[in-house]
Amino acid sequence: MLKNVAALLLGEVHPFELGVLCEVFGFDRSDQGLPVHDFAVVSAEGPVLRTHAGFTISTPHGLDRLEEADLIAVPAGGRFVDRDYPEEALDALRRAVGRGARVMSVCSGAYALGAAGLLDGRRCTTHWRHASELARRFPRAVVQPDVLYVDEGQVITSAGTAAGIDACLHLIRQEYGPDAANALARRMVVPPHRDGGQAQYIERPLPRTRCDTVGETLAWMERHLDREMTVEQLAAQAHMSPRTFARRFQQETGTTPYRWLLRQRVLLAQHLLETSDETVDTIAGRTGFGTAAALRHQFVRSLSTTPNAYRRTFRGPGATVEVA
Numbered sequence: 001m002l003k004n005v006a007a008l009l010l011g012e013v014h015p016f017e018l019g020v021l022c023e024v025f026g027f028d029r030s031d032q033g034l035p036v037h038d039f040a041v042v043s044a045e046g047p048v049l050r051t052h053a054g055f056t057i058s059t060p061h062g063l064d065r066l067e068e069a070d071l072i073a074v075p076a077g078g079r080f081v082d083r084d085y086p087e088e089a090l091d092a093l094r095r096a097v098g099r100g101a102r103v104m105s106v107c108s109g110a111y112a113l114g115a116a117g118l119l120d121g122r123r124c125t126t127h128w129r130h131a132s133e134l135a136r137r138f139p140r141a142v143v144q145p146d147v148l149y150v151d152e153g154q155v156i157t158s159a160g161t162a163a164g165i166d167a168c169l170h171l172i173r174q175e176y177g178p179d180a181a182n183a184l185a186r187r188m189v190v191p192p193h194r195d196g197g198q199a200q201y202i203e204r205p206l207p208r209t210r211c212d213t214v215g216e217t218l219a220w221m222e223r224h225l226d227r228e229m230t231v232e233q234l235a236a237q238a239h240m241s242p243r244t245f246a247r248r249f250q251q252e253t254g255t256t257p258y259r260w261l262l263r264q265r266v267l268l269a270q271h272l273l274e275t276s277d278e279t280v281d282t283i284a285g286r287t288g289f290g291t292a293a294a295l296r297h298q299f300v301r302s303l304s305t306t307p308n309a310y311r312r313t314f315r316g317p318g319a320t321v322e323v324a
Contacts, residue, residue: 002102002175004038006069008089009059010112011045012052012078017106017164021073023188024168034184035176040065044089052078066092069101071171075164076107081133083111090116097154104156104171106164113155114138122152127160146304165190213248214238218260225265226288231257261288266302269295273311280307 005025007018018041026039042061043049049057066072072093093103093116105113110126113119114134119141126134131145144150149158149167151174158167169192173181178192185192217238221229234257235245249257265287272283284295292307299307 002035002037002070002171004069005071005073006040006042006061006066008066008072008074008093008112009041009043009045009049009057010074010077010080010083010085010089011049012080013049013057014052014076014078014107014161015055016161017075017109018051018057020106020162020164020168021075024165024172024184025071025073029184029187032183032187034180034187035172040069042066044086063088063092066096069096071102071104072096073104073106074109074112076105076109076127076161080108080111081130081137085112085115093118100154102154102156104158104167106158106167107160110134110157111137113157114141118155119157122155123150124152124155124157125150125159126157129160166193169193214245214252217245218253221261222264225261225268226286228288229257229261262298263302265289266298269299269307270303270310273307274314283307 005021007021007025009018022039022041025037028036030036040061041057041059042063042065043057043059044063047058047060047062049059051057074093089112093113096103097118103113103118105111105126107127108130110119110124111130111134113124114137119134119138121140121142123142123144124134125131125144125147128145131143135141135143147159148163149156149170151167151170156167156171158164165188169181169185169190172184173192182192217234220237221234231242231246234249235242238245238248240248246257249255249260253260255263269283269287269289272278272286273280276283278286280292280295284290284292287295289295289298296306299305299310303310305313
């Protein structure tokens, strides 16, 4: 059972991510029938640490406190992407996994787990802004940038900021059952489970070609996303043969015409769902998907959520929606 929990702090720790761990594991809510944990904040770099927000945190607990923890959680911090980590802290994380305990990261805390070698051969995630760098720094890790958290048994990683709440509630649900997780979520005034992953939050500006060969055709495609398009039609627009056009398109955009067009249509649908009161059917027509069902299918494939759920996320529950 999950009884003993330690938050492992490094310099420039982010207060919010630390606060999530304190809120979930550090409060005694036994009067509400919720589980109680022996919780400690542990410093890896001296008794006083400076946070990313500028104030300091002091704790009497050093790295020896980690030896008795069932779960060691590493919250995010400033410059975690490219900093060096104390070898003593990394050794403590390795020993914890070696003796059967679990480790968890919130946001960029995944880099500490990676530095300890604990992401090698495992699926993992972090904030979408840091995912590509995590994959580059730790090539043996299987980085999944679109999810809110990944549970690999002894190693749990979560995406940016609030996704730490999702991962913590997942642990509570796993250890104590859905009733405990739901009760804690109500106490924290958060959903017990969020639909979709972090793909719906990723900023994806429209890509621009680095060359001029298909540039005008790309601009034309952007202006006519509601139309049916074939490679033959696009090639004629660019005054090329279909084979030459497809090859040049791949070279200059890094993808195929179909995939590029599909991504732009999803991006436009996201924009319209966020900024307009148009029905899902209307948006499906404007973005070239034709029907609400087709739009929903591509939304789920691309963002792991539905158009209506996406609109509620970014517009609030009172937004005008149409069931799709």
